[in-house]
Amino acid sequence: MSTMKSVRTGGVDKIEVVDVERPVPGPKDALVRIRACGICGTDVTFLHMGGMPARAHLGGEMVPVALGHEPAGEIVELGSDVEGLNIGDRVVVNPQDAPTGIIGCGGKYGGMSEFLLIENAEVGRSVAVFPDTVPFDVASLNExxxxxxxxxxxxxxxxxxxxxxxxxxxxxxxxxxxxxxxxxxxxxxxxxxxxxxxxxxxxxxxxxxxxxxxxxxxxxxxxxxxxxxxxxxxxxxxxxxxxxxxxxxxxxxxxxxxxxxxxxxxxxxxxxxxxxxxxxxxxxxxxxxxSQGYPTEIFEVTPELVEHRERFARLISHRVPFSEADRAFELTLTPGAAEKVVVTLDD
CATH class of the missing domain: 3.40.50.720 (NAD(P)-binding Rossmann-like Domain)
Known part of the structure; x- marks a missing residue:
């Protein structure tokens, strides 16, 4: 079994980096190697809670949340039935399209991981492709x-x-x-x-x-x-x-x-x-x-993000390597310490 590292809640105001099974794509899926993932106020809410409540029949205790719903990365594996995508495509993700639950918000998978499974991968619905003129950290602002x-x-x-x-x-x-x-x-x-x-x-x-x-x-x-x-x-x-x-x-x-x-x-x-x-x-x-979420806007914004990438890049105040994920979340948890923190996953 191949494993990968993934960030999840680890108690009140804490994260933990854990080894989990690396997903294997099915015929309709794509596997994305994550290269950047932003930290959001929703992540902070989960940290303050120490996770999220389990379903009532499980006793209602707090369970860990796989974090990260602002990922950008490149496709490294494709299922045999996937159309319109190629190995090496750089993509941003619609976290709300995952059938196993919203990515990074209580679903099975989190984008603050080395790899992310895109279930039922489809261009324009679950992912959008962006050019290599846009850095991964800027692309992670898409969501x-x-x-x-x-x-x-x-x-x-x-x-x-x-x-x-x-x-x-x-x-x-x-x-x-x-x-x-x-x-x-x-x-x-x-x-x-x-x-x-x-x-x-x-x-x-x-x-x-x-x-x-x-x-x-x-x-x-x-x-x-x-x-x-x-x-x-x-x-x-x-x-x-x-x-x-x-x-x-x-x-x-x-x-x-x-x-x-x-x-x-x-x-x-x-x-x-x-x-x-x-x-x-x-x-x-x-x-x-x-105003809640993005019913139609998730990929409506992508072409303009590409066009105006230098303007949007100004929003990022901190770029922190995945190896220092603790510091990245500490910055986000500290009022006034950071504006937008993006965790980067390089070679």
């Missing part, structure tokens, strides 16, 4: 950029709109990039970490606001002009707010700042519920739009 793209698609923001993105992490910055690439007139990114705001400007945001130091409503009025809510109370002229921060303060700020007819797109996961000022929403006829 989170699909999340960001779906949020922007849900916003329906157009060229004449003025948009605010809360949170300058990978999803927020990705959303800012997509907004500018679709021609949105003015995009502001809001955060409290100066280095992240600098990066927001570097990837194309028109302006940034440090909400810990500035009066946000006043600054947005300066940038987007003055409008009003349904009662005629003055409000910034912002058309769309996008929450990629996931804190209650963002929601409350938007309700207090929204003009009549504004939209709020919520893509961040809120760890705790918050009280909603329904009266405030009513006074602005604020539309709340939830």
């Amino acid at each position: 989170p950029m699909a999340v960001a793209r779906h949020a922007v698609n849900r916003s329906e923001a157009g060229p004449g709109d003025k948009v605010v993105v809360f949170g300058a992490g990978p999803i927020g910055l990705g959303a800012a990039i997509w907004l500018k690439l679709r021609g949105v007139e003015h995009v502001v990114v809001v955060d409290v970490i100066p280095s992240r705001l600098e990066k927001a400007l570097a990837v194309g945001a028109d302006a940034v606001v440090n909400s810990a130091e500035e009066d946000l409503a006043a600054r947005l009025t300066e940038l987007h002009g003055q409008s009003a809510n349904a009662l005629g109370q003055p409000r910034p002229g912002t058309d769309v707010f996008l929450d990629a921060a996931g804190v209650a303060a963002v929601f409350n700020t938007v309700v207090n700042s929204a003009k009549w007819g504004a939209k709020l797109v919520m893509v961040a996961v809120h760890k705790k519920g918050s009280e909603i000022d329904l009266g405030g929403m009513l006074r602005s006829e604020l539309t709340l739009i939830a």
Whole structure:
């Protein structure tokens, strides 16, 4: 039996690198040698939990999770029935297409492994091929950029709109990039970490606001002009707010700042519920739009990721070798220590 190394949860806020059986592809499968895999906030959630709950009939105890749902790699084995793929193709993966469960999110396989089995491999559904002009670490951004793209698609923001993105992490910055690439007139990114705001400007945001130091409503009025809510109370002229921060303060700020007819797109996961000022929403006829995953966007983004690879590469703050996986996850677990960590698996 051939084995490979794979990263999984190893208790609360810990990982373990384990030897597991190397998958053998069936007639419809492909085996991908992973060359890079990003670490996501969902991985951190599993680490905080120490795994994920088993099914009730197993007693409900926490069981380990094979981590990694942002992989990029190259095909090294193909089943006899697979069409449209070749050995050596560089691919990104749709983690939600695996029949044995979402890759890296409770499914049988995790992308933070030396090899990953793509079950029922099919171009455009389970994988997409990308050219060798794109480094594997940049290609691994495909999945989170699909999340960001779906949020922007849900916003329906157009060229004449003025948009605010809360949170300058990978999803927020990705959303800012997509907004500018679709021609949105003015995009502001809001955060409290100066280095992240600098990066927001570097990837194309028109302006940034440090909400810990500035009066946000006043600054947005300066940038987007003055409008009003349904009662005629003055409000910034912002058309769309996008929450990629996931804190209650963002929601409350938007309700207090929204003009009549504004939209709020919520893509961040809120760890705790918050009280909603329904009266405030009513006074602005604020539309709340939830954005979850990437129903159609997983490979919609791939050609543009290829085209604008240097711009997206700026999102990566740390590239850490697989041999130092502990350090990679420690960086991600430490607030403010890193923006986007990608684990690399070289020869």
